[in-house]
Amino acid sequence: MTTIDKKCILACIDGSELSDAVIEQAIWLANNSQSPIKFLHTIEHSHLSEQVHHVGTLTPNMTENLLNELTDEERTESKRLIAEGKTILTNAVLRAEQAGLTNIIAKQRHGTLSEVLHDLELEIEIVVLGATGQNHNGDKKGLGSQLEEAIRVIHQPIVIVKKPFVVPRNLMLAYNGSPTSKKAIEIIKKDLFSTQLCNIHIVSVQRNIEDAQRLVEEVETALSSFNCIVKTTALKGEPVELLTRYQQEHHIDLTMMGAFSHGKIHGFMFGSFTTQMLLDGSSNFFLLR
């Protein structure tokens, strides 16, 4: 099967701390899904110049001179970033080869992560991203500056890596009956995560316990024909708090949930459930759009 007709596992790497985990996670997914693996490194231009002059004098042919200066400066920056990216990609490809994968692609593109993901959307089966990126200097916020925008632009499943990769043993599905969380059931059935080997925790948190109970039963029925260990829990209360506590108590490795079902304005006004989960959660995430 060629790379053109088969969608790929896209691993976005930038050489930051989590890139290793992203690479391993993607290799594991590619092995499970038999899809090609593609490593992506984006070259993001700051378009900020280091050589600024505050003299405020308009000199003859200033536009041309400034254009040349800025072009030279950005060219140097781009060349450096491309070279850095090549090293990161070469290393990733090597590791994929060592893991026995054969269909490996390395790609570099200019632009912000969300721009590039938008351009590549049609080639993507699953995206693997690190929760924090390159210029992340222990920011309190705990999430990469580009993460939310990147998650919003694509409509394919996304794996957000928060900690070093382990083969998932405990997988949690945060289920609220939404179309995206229903998709998650299909993914489980596809056995993408070798789900038959691990415990599946179906957790539903609702305002009243009856609803939650009804929802987990719904999943139980849906998975009844599927050969796996399912543990269901219905809870009442504040979802982010209860779900993150559940993650810790049950050593969840991977949390599956729907992401950003509300618009940006809603998120801006009320705070987004997804963002809060990504921030507070202790596991890796599998987000469905």
Place this chain on the structure above:
Amino acid sequence: MLLSAKQDWLGNIRGDILAGIVVAIALIPEAIAFSIIAGVDPKVGLYASFAIAFIIAIVGGRAGMISAATAATALLMVTLVKDFGLQYLLVATILAGILQIVAGYLNLHKFMSFVSKSVMTGFLNALAILIFMAQLPELLNVTWHVYALTAAGLGIIYLFPYLPVIGKILPSPLINIIALTALVYFLGIDVRTIGDMGDLPDTLPIFLWPDVPLNLETLAIVLPYSLSIAVVGLLESLMTANVIDELTDTQSDKKRECKGQGIANIGSGLIGGMAGCAMIGQSIINVKSGGRGRLSAMTAGVVLLILVVFLSDILKIVPMAALVAVMIMVSIGTFNWSSLKELRTNPKSASAVMIATVVVVVWTHNLAFGVFTGILIGALFMAQRLSQFMYIESNYDEATDTRSYNVVGQIFFNSSDKFISLFDYKEAVDKVVIDVHRAHFWDITAVAALDKVVIKLRREGADVSIIGLNEASETLLDKFAVHDKPEEIEKIMGGH
């Protein structure tokens, strides 16, 4: 969107604030000078610059671009101010803003594609010449002190940057102003100062509705001015946006910029400011000073206002010579000097367009007229060139006494006469076949030309038949979108 908005505002805070301060300092003398060009008190231009820079920071479509009171728009107001006064200028400013918003909604920014590089160069050169000419009243019939001061000012502006360390930190135009002001003040030299030119702002601006009767008569007075201001303002703004796009290798939202310019002008008019637009020179200074985000324009506006309100007593004693020196610098900096060299190397038609643009602007003092002239002449040259893309092959078949013409190429208003002349009407033949399947009839002039050829040939006694008319007239249908597809373009370029 929210994220990119955040990036626009907060992506470069330190760089933007520093650049904004540099721009504010550079804006003050320009705003005063442009007020003098328009014939209004300096405070009108200063309030305008504050309002426009501040508002455009929020509503503009190009982060990092600086808008304020400009020479291009000031030049259009001169007679309105002289004949009807400031209040009418304020109404004209608001109306120009409304027109610009309408232009934004009508997507008129797309017409910028008609403005060629030559026209843009002509625009800038003409602007530079007009800014320089506007300084002449300050330099004619004055004492030698003024010349000496102006020369000293220019010397400071251009040589100060060569000084070690401080030359790289302090803005030389500002040093020029401080030095000349100190000189004039302490030596008691009797020359004109900014205070002689009219009121400076002594308070923060206040919201004011222009004091004019709102009737059709007023509309008839201000509409022509508003239209000119709106057009010139958008032209310079979109041109500047293109320059900044290129410099920073980023995109801008031209439609939003049109509407933003409109909102900014309305805001300016309502606090007693004149109309303005984007400024090429200031925007470049901003980029060079490290300004990239929206914060720099906003900082420029706020710092400008604070400086002028608190320093108005000092500004009053700044000699006009210092201001003239700054404006000569602006003029020299705006002029595209390499365009002079390129006069020899560029195609004659390009030079003609550039020069025509300059001449018409300098003659009418209206940059819009120059740009229209440039576009028109450029389009004519283009039509002239396209009409060369046509020829006719002809064959004679003795057996049937048939002359066949095979027409290839583009036939439109400008090539139709040539088309008609390529047939031999004096030849006595029985049959004529005109094969047009590899020709394109772009307009009804072309169709009429074909009719004319057929009639002429019939009169000479030939039986005329035409082959391939359907293909040839496809281009008549005005459905240009059809030709966006490669295979359609191939048809036209390569014949059917």
